[in-house]
Amino acid sequence: MKLVAFASLSSLAVAVVLPQQPQQFTLLAPTSHSHSPSLFSLLPDLESTLSSLPSSHSSQLAQHLAALPEKRLIQLTEDGDILQLTEGEKSLLVYHRVNFIDVTHHRASPTRVQPKSPYPTNFKHSASSLNSTFNHISIPKMQDFLSKFTAFYTRYYRSPSGKESQKFLLGHLNEIHEKTNKKANVSISEFEHSWGQNSIIVRMEPREEKMGEEPVVILSAHQDSTNSLPFLRAPGADDDGSGTTVLLSIFEALLAGKFVPTTNPLEFHFYSAEEGGMLGSGAISRSYADQGRQVRAVYHTDVVAFVKKGTEPRIGVISDNVDQDLTEFMRRVIGEFAEIPYVDTKCGYACSDHSSWQKLSYPSSCLSEGRFEDSNTHMHSAQDTTELEEFSWEHMRQFARVGVAVAGELAGLERE
Structure with a gap:
């Protein structure tokens, strides 16, 4: 090289x-x-x-x-x-x-011991046992949040409105925690970046303090948006307002169900500057590697709302540049807990933030809205809005179901 x-x-x-x-x-x-x-x-x-x-x-x-x-x-x-x-x-x-990754600060990951535990083949939960939690996934709440999130002129990571949108997201997360289950052992913090728009990390601590050192389960999306030129309007409803909204729905559903991790800590990551070459996720993954922190799994969601006219709704399972064992587990989760099937697809190198974790040999996976060739053609434009005929709130709800199940199975969620 x-x-x-x-x-x-x-x-x-x-x-x-x-x-x-x-x-x-x-x-x-x-x-x-x-x-x-x-x-x-x-x-x-x-x-x-x-x-x-x-x-x-x-x-x-x-x-x-x-x-x-x-x-x-x-x-x-x-x-x-x-x-x-x-x-x-x-x-x-x-x-x-x-597609590209900004590797200015990338370095080979330090030597660390991370035994790779197998992923479950038999599920602790079932779709019926999680049904009451799935019922907390609210499409009206999704619509309310995303209408406000896409109202920012752009969420470009170096823009003033990109910083404002991040502060809005931070406030919304704190509001969910306060109004839904303020007694839950949750921390919400900013991971600071030099460009102004910070990433956000929400952490749900395990019931027993000693389990906090176990490998973390990460659910992630990117909060920033861009047009084809960075100074143009970029509502970013699908890319990746949809993934951000899905994560909020999962977080709120788990709090409403009074779930707490028992085997592994659970984190929600809202990355800044994905459109700048995975800058936010790159900084966070390097920080975790430098600290010797272990990761059980990364479930990343990017563009999860668009169902192309003439196609059947399916969850796209990215099969390249991912951890294959974790990805096979994701297929099983979809088969058990989603109400639509999956389809394998490829998105190439550096297509989203899971790449940052995979580059450091952390197990990562990525789900998207369907086959890559059927993706939303309005991404990176002012037309990436919820008004598109093919924008589907129901499709987003399926990804939230998968996220609830992933958290339940890998973080050992149980009711308080």
Whole structure:
């Protein structure tokens, strides 16, 4: 694996105002004596793309590139080269729908002993025994929260409204705890990041204090959103307001059912900056590795609301770049506790935050709305809203059922 430094696009892309002509980007290809390849080699249609932008967008993009010159390291494939570009230039990868992980601070995980316990083949609970808890999964509450969450202009992790949306989410979590079961042994904390929008970790402690050192069970989603360009409106209803809302529903259902973990601590992670290359989940997973913390399982949900017209509702089980034993367990959970079947699908390298955990050899899984090729085509646009005909609250409810069951089986949930 080698380091490849891109010639900085910030110095190659300049906004030029011509008399009575729209503003546009003029891109200068690297000179013949340059030893650094440019983004042209990765994005061959970059010049035509930028030159076709509306003048207002090209001006804003130029400002964005100039404002974020910090050098970053990214990776596009598991064993691919490490590429260097600026923080601002990452937005061009998003614009061209190129998946990547920001590995600037990644390092090989420290040596740690984490025996891999097998996942249950016989379930402690059944769908009927959890039915009263499933009844606490409220679609009206989902609708109320997501209508407010998508009202922020964008949840882009470096934007003022991205920080405001995170504070709103934090307040909502505290409100759920206070109003549903304030006696529950729950901590809600921010994991701080330099870019302003913090990740949030909700932890439910086991009944016995000594069990708090057992491997943690993590349910996760990402809270941020983006448009194809970071300064445009990004309601992010499906990506990933849907996953965030599902996690809230699971948390509230467990509190309402007065469940408490008995074998393993249970955490809910709401990651910042997934759209920036898994920055939030990367920072948290590295922190856990540095502390020698063990993880029983990561169940990640990303885009879980869209059912393409003409297809049957199915839960998409991501089968690549995941822990295969945990993923097989997820298939069994879906078969037992969901009311719709699953379908295996692949999303490629760096498609969501479970990648951060898998990269450090923690067992992770990811569920999505169906087959990858049937996914919501309105993601990363102003049209990613709950008003889409194919946006399904009932589909989201199925993922919440799965989450309740995963928590019940792996964290040993029992009623207080």
